[in-house]
Amino acid sequence: MNMTMTFEQFCSHYDNEETCSQALFSARWPDGFICPRCSHRQYYCIRSRKLPLYECRSCGAQTSIRSGTIMEGSRTPLKLWFQAIFLHAAPQGISALRLASIIGTTYKTAWLICHKIRYAMSTAGSSELLTGLVRINCGVYGRPYNPTIYRHPQEQPLLIGGTIDNDRITHIKIKQVPDHHLIYDRITSEASHDFVKTLLHSATTDITIVIHKFSRHRYKPLIQLCNSATGWINNTFNGIGPKHLQSYLDQFCFGFNYANRNADPFENLLRHSAVFPTLTYPALIRREDRSLQRKRNYSEQLKSVS
Known part of the structure; x- marks a missing residue:
């Protein structure tokens, strides 16, 4: 699609439950039905309900098109x-x-x-992990509300990492920094180590990390992306709490x-x-x-x- x-054209195309059900089937099982219980591929289609049920020919388990998806129970x-x-x-x-x-x-x-x-x-x-040439910077959602070292509740420290390919950011991750990785308003090295451990491919070796707010070594395109995320959240959703x-x-x-x-x-x-x-x-x-x-x-x- x-x-x-x-949006009007989209609604016209997906204008009934049968069309949507068929599209959801293809998205869920692009290579054909697979029984969630036994992985058997053959099934009976039961159409006595508004949306079909798929009964495995091997184990007899019945699966609805919604089960196992984010739409289950809705x-x-x-x-x-x-x-x-x-x-x-x-x-x-x-x-x-x-x-x-x-x-x-x-x-x-x-x-x-x-x-x-x-x-x-x-x-x-x-x-989907960051790999290749990776740059990691600190950022913030919100803005500094006071000049002291104490962080205002509406300040949310962030870490943003990006894969850089030919001076272009191709893939990003942005994560809130948990309280136990903060000293007042400062991001600790434990936060950056955790970011690297969980969000970067283990084979990545070219990594530059800058966690100080006012360092001249910060990668400005990442800072601009972090600001764009803040602006998008504020403009679309009128701000979000932690x-x-x-x-x-x-x-x-x-x-x-x-x-x-x-x-x-x-x-x-x-x-x-x-x-x-x-x-x-x-x-x-x-x-x-x-x-x-x-x-x-x-x-x-x-x-x-x-």
Whole structure:
């Protein structure tokens, strides 16, 4: 599906559940059906429901087209899911409020759909490591609210890494720096070591790391990309707190990385959405929220110097 297609054209093409079901089948099983239980390839198609069931001819396990995907357990029609995936694959992204008004769902439903799609983006990106010539810089989401060493709760220190090919950034990773890798507003070397360990290919040897805010050795294109991520999040979503910030950073990276490839972003995002299990609402709301603790720490720090 070419992303030069307008949203209206897209909706006209995927205008019913059968068309969407067939596309989801192809995205989930591009080489043909594989039974999730026994890996057998032959099946019976049961069409007594709105969406078909696939029954394995070997073990008898029945699989719905939604099970094992980010859409599992959702009562939202597939065509609305497809519209949401299309809009998330677009460079500008979309907020839950705007999505709800377009596809005609409640805000809560749209909000959960958005986070499930971002979860697919994050999961897909986690397996694609930086390699080759890699540069890593510190960054920040938000802005410095005070000139002291104490970090304001709305300042979120980041590390951004990029693969450089012929003076061009081809692949990026942006990660929040956890509190235990910070000393006041400074990023520790443990943070950069963890970044390298988890996000760079083990064979990568040409690595330059700069974690000091005002170092003249910072790689400016990475700093500009970090600022672009901040601007995109603020303009599209009116700002994000620390609890869910990482998923929005992952979405920015997903969009940037796929823009550098000759690959259709919708088809790639649909494929990821079809092979990764869903993010449940309880798991989503249990994500650690450090904002209240940061506010308490900040208040205590100010009292100690007053």
